[in-house]
Amino acid sequence: MDPMTLISLGHRPTAWIRWPVLAGVSLILAHLGAVLSGAPPVVTEAVFVAGTASAVLAIWLGLRQHRPVARLPWVLIAAGAGLNSVGDFLLTLYPALFGPLPEMQWVNLPYLLRFPLIAAGLIMLIRRRIPGRPLPAIIDSAIVAVSVSLVSWVFVIDPVRRAMSGAATPLLLVIESMAYPVGDLLLLVLGLSLMLGGGLNLPSLRLFGVYLLVYCGADTWYTIQLLHGRYDYGWGLEASWIAAAVLLGLAGTHPSMRLLGERGVTSGETVSVGRLALLAGAAMLAPLTLAVQHLTGGRPHVLLVAGCCAVLFLLVVARLAGQVQEQRRAAITDTLTGLHTRRYLNEILGTECARANRGGEPLSMILLDVDHFKRVNDTYGHTAGDRVLAEIANRLRASVRDGDIVARYGGEEFAVLLPRTSHTAAVTTAERLRVEIMRTGVVISPTEVITVTVSLGLATVPTQAETPDDLVNLADKLLYESKSAGRNRLTTAAIPPATHPVPSA
Numbered sequence: 001m002d003p004m005t006l007i008s009l010g011h012r013p014t015a016w017i018r019w020p021v022l023a024g025v026s027l028i029l030a031h032l033g034a035v036l037s038g039a040p041p042v043v044t045e046a047v048f049v050a051g052t053a054s055a056v057l058a059i060w061l062g063l064r065q066h067r068p069v070a071r072l073p074w075v076l077i078a079a080g081a082g083l084n085s086v087g088d089f090l091l092t093l094y095p096a097l098f099g100p101l102p103e104m105q106w107v108n109l110p111y112l113l114r115f116p117l118i119a120a121g122l123i124m125l126i127r128r129r130i131p132g133r134p135l136p137a138i139i140d141s142a143i144v145a146v147s148v149s150l151v152s153w154v155f156v157i158d159p160v161r162r163a164m165s166g167a168a169t170p171l172l173l174v175i176e177s178m179a180y181p182v183g184d185l186l187l188l189v190l191g192l193s194l195m196l197g198g199g200l201n202l203p204s205l206r207l208f209g210v211y212l213l214v215y216c217g218a219d220t221w222y223t224i225q226l227l228h229g230r231y232d233y234g235w236g237l238e239a240s241w242i243a244a245a246v247l248l249g250l251a252g253t254h255p256s257m258r259l260l261g262e263r264g265v266t267s268g269e270t271v272s273v274g275r276l277a278l279l280a281g282a283a284m285l286a287p288l289t290l291a292v293q294h295l296t297g298g299r300p301h302v303l304l305v306a307g308c309c310a311v312l313f314l315l316v317v318a319r320l321a322g323q324v325q326e327q328r329r330a331a332i333t334d335t336l337t338g339l340h341t342r343r344y345l346n347e348i349l350g351t352e353c354a355r356a357n358r359g360g361e362p363l364s365m366i367l368l369d370v371d372h373f374k375r376v377n378d379t380y381g382h383t384a385g386d387r388v389l390a391e392i393a394n395r396l397r398a399s400v401r402d403g404d405i406v407a408r409y410g411g412e413e414f415a416v417l418l419p420r421t422s423h424t425a426a427v428t429t430a431e432r433l434r435v436e437i438m439r440t441g442v443v444i445s446p447t448e449v450i451t452v453t454v455s456l457g458l459a460t461v462p463t464q465a466e467t468p469d470d471l472v473n474l475a476d477k478l479l480y481e482s483k484s485a486g487r488n489r490l491t492t493a494a495i496p497p498a499t500h501p502v503p504s505a
Contacts, residue, residue, distance in 0.1 A: 024246030051242030058249025070261025115183035364426030
């Protein structure tokens with residue numbers, strides 16, 4: 001199925017969203033209703049456990065219906081959600097049915113095991129969607145990760161550590177208590193890396209991102225309430241955890257979940273307004289953290305905040321440097337073919353001509369034009385014409401040396417610059433290019449293949465021209481002589497005979 005078709009599914013609510021949303025809202029309302037009406041604890045807990053377990057059922061249905069290529073990441077995420085539901089059952093419904101658990105460690109085990117499973121699923125999705133991890137995506141993820149980690153450490157992890165660091169507190173209990181906020185932080189950072197890495201902006205991805213924000217936010221608020229002894233079971237937090245499970249289920253049942261593990265078509269290099277706002281907000285978190293600590297009279301983490309500010313400053317500078325380099329690359333790269341632009345060719349042509357005239361090393365230039373290209377556009381459409389140009393660019397790139405320069409000179413015209421290449425060797429290269437372009441047809445649709453030919457003109461410095469303008473004008477004149485002579489041919493200028501000085505009498 002075409003990716004855009006999958007993305008467009010769900011614009012009509014009846015296509016997929018009606019029943020999952022109805023079921024999720026019903027679970028949230030049923031839980032709130034049970035709490036408000038004073039229903040027996042077993043009823044309230046049963047609704048809560050059913051709500052958190054709904055994500056597992058929804059992902060299972062999504063896997064059966066949409067059959068994604070990347071099944072294992074979804075299976076791991078569903079397994080992590082299932083362990084979370086097991087922990088909810090042991091903590092809430094089991095005591096209501098059978099009495100208190102003999103060992104509370106049985107509750108912590110499934111809760112803690114959910115983190116590595118969901119994290120493994122997220123890492124697999126990141127590796128599949130963004131192979132190679134382009135540098136801009138890494139820097140963006142690092143900016144957000146440093147900021148979020150600082151806030152989490154200052155306001156959640158460090159207070160938990162200090163609250164549990166008494167001499168009478170067993171080390172295992174301290175580790176278990178800190179594992180929860182650390183695990184939430186890990187999932188949130190991985191989720192942000194997945195969303196910032198580039199690729200298709202899928203509805204399933206957006207739903208998954210909101211799920212992580214709601215889920216980790218509820219966990220964090222639960223930890224803060226426990227630290228201050230204000231936790232009151234049965235109200236907003238439980239509804240938030242059910243809502244998070246519903247969001248995860250929606251992400252797992254949306255048709256676009258099939259593409260969540262597919263390789264991205266963008267690399268995260270473009271800084272959109274939303275991305276820029278996110279990065280700016282993340283960079284402001286460090287000084288805001290210090291300001292909040294000062295205003296509330298909390299224990300300041302001056303050195304930690306200063307270190308994070310320094311790291312964020314260096315990351316932002318690196319991002320700006322990369323963006324400048326990307327803008328430079330975009331300015332000299334043709335978007336359709338990926339070849340150099342005419343602007344870049346003109347810049348490099350002066351340098352190469354000066355080198356050829358100064359050192360006596362020949363520089364050859366081939367100009368080529370696609371024959372009857374207007375007829376291709378008129379007959380098959382401009383999309384087919386673009387495919388022809390892109391395919392010719394690929395064949396030119398594959399047929400020249402690493403040091404040769406291939407550029408899109410304008411419209412359907414291309415230029416090949418051959419440094420340190422004699423006229424005779426350039427003729428051989430030009431003929432090879434002409435034959436290579438003509439040899440195999442160009443696929444312009446699933447059912448149509450057309451044969452494309454080109455006309456070429458070739459000139460060389462210093463034997464036929466001296467300046468860049470002379471070289472271009474001569475190659476262009478010879479190109480149109482090829483057109484006039486019947487197309488699909490190469491025309492070159494005669495090399496003037498070498499002159500020898502006459503000895504004086």
